Amino acid sequence: xxxxxxxxxxxxxxxxxxxxxxxxxxxxxxxxxxxxxxxxxxxxxxxxxxxxxxxxxxxxxxxxxxxxxxxxxxxxxxxxxxxxxxxxxxxxxxxxxxxxxxxxxxxxxxxxxxxxxxxxxxxxxxxxxxxxxxxxxxxxxxxxxxxxxxxxxxxxxxxxxxxxxxxxxxxxxxxxxxxxxxxxxxxxxxxxxxxxxxxxxxxxxxxxxxxxxxxxxxxxxxxxxxxxxxxxxxxxxxxxxxx
Numbered sequence: 709x710x711x712x713x714x715x716x717x718x719x720x721x722x723x724x725x726x727x728x729x730x731x732x733x734x735x736x737x738x739x740x741x742x743x744x745x746x747x748x749x750x751x752x753x754x755x756x757x758x759x760x761x762x763x764x765x766x767x768x769x770x771x772x773x774x775x776x777x778x779x780x781x782x783x784x785x786x787x788x789x790x791x792x793x794x795x796x797x798x799x800x801x802x803x804x805x806x807x808x809x810x811x812x813x814x815x816x817x818x819x820x821x822x823x824x825x826x827x828x829x830x831x832x833x834x835x836x837x838x839x840x841x842x843x844x845x846x847x848x849x850x851x852x853x854x855x856x857x858x859x860x861x862x863x864x865x866x867x868x869x870x871x872x873x874x875x876x877x878x879x880x881x882x883x884x885x886x887x888x889x890x891x892x893x894x895x896x897x898x899x900x901x902x903x904x905x906x907x908x909x910x911x912x913x914x915x916x917x918x919x920x921x922x923x924x925x926x927x928x929x930x931x932x933x934x935x936x937x938x939x940x941x942x943x944x945x946x947x948x949x950x951x
Contacts, residue, residue: 710758712738713737714737714738716733716735717741719734719767719772730774730775731776732773732774733774735772736765736767740762742760742762743758743759744761745758746758751918751922751923752919754919779796789868792870793867794877796880796881797866797876799928800929801860801867801884803888803929804860804884804888807892810891810919811853811856811894814894814913814916814920815849815853818906821902822902825838842901849897849898852891852893853891855890856890856894859884859887862883863883866880874941875941875942881934881938884928884934885931892924896921899914899917
């Protein structure tokens with residue numbers, strides 16, 4: 709928020725002229741709002757997701773749209789496929805993709821910390837058995853990151869093709885949440901296997917771990933609800949109606 713020229717904000721609109729109350733998403737210029745410094749998290753500090761405050765601001769109708777339209781991807785008057793994708797089919801990708809980059813950076817930094825132990829083994833300074841755990845960890849971490857990449861690429865491909873359906877939405881949610889869960893676990897293992905050097909609070913690997921862990925904790929990347937939605941769709945299960 710510190711450097712944004714505009715903000716997209718949701719606002720509840722009361723009943724008016726016979727219409728029902730609903731939520732609209734509004735585009736508001738920087739001159740119409742102020743940013744309160746409230747973002748105090750252990751990770752993702754770079755997002756600057758502070759509180760935005762507005763006082764008596766009038767947003768013209770042409771700079772807003774109903775939230776239902778955004779969720780459904782109906783986009784009246786728009787023919788471009790990218791504007792006609794339901795929000796839930798694509799928003800997990802925007803949340804999970806940065807975690808992929810952070811995980812890659814974490815692996816690179818991890819190797820800078822422990823790589824000398826593998827080199828020492830190859831040069832005969834230490835027994836090969838001492839290097840084996842680090843070699844195995846590198847291979848596994850890189851493989852898990854590649855697996856997360858494949859999941860996210862499949863989500864992006866389905867979004868780009870714009871042939872969405874209820875199955876697409878459920879599957880994309882599952883794949884993004886699974887990728888985030890996988891990446892968080894991978895970076896956690898990197899921190900645990902990097903030794904005491906990685907425990908310093910100023911260590912770059914710590915920041916990568918905090919960012920991935922916080923990002924994976926976003927409500928949009930929680931695996932249990934994503935899994936439940938996917939399985940219920942695939943099995944046709946519906947919750948019982950309350951009388």
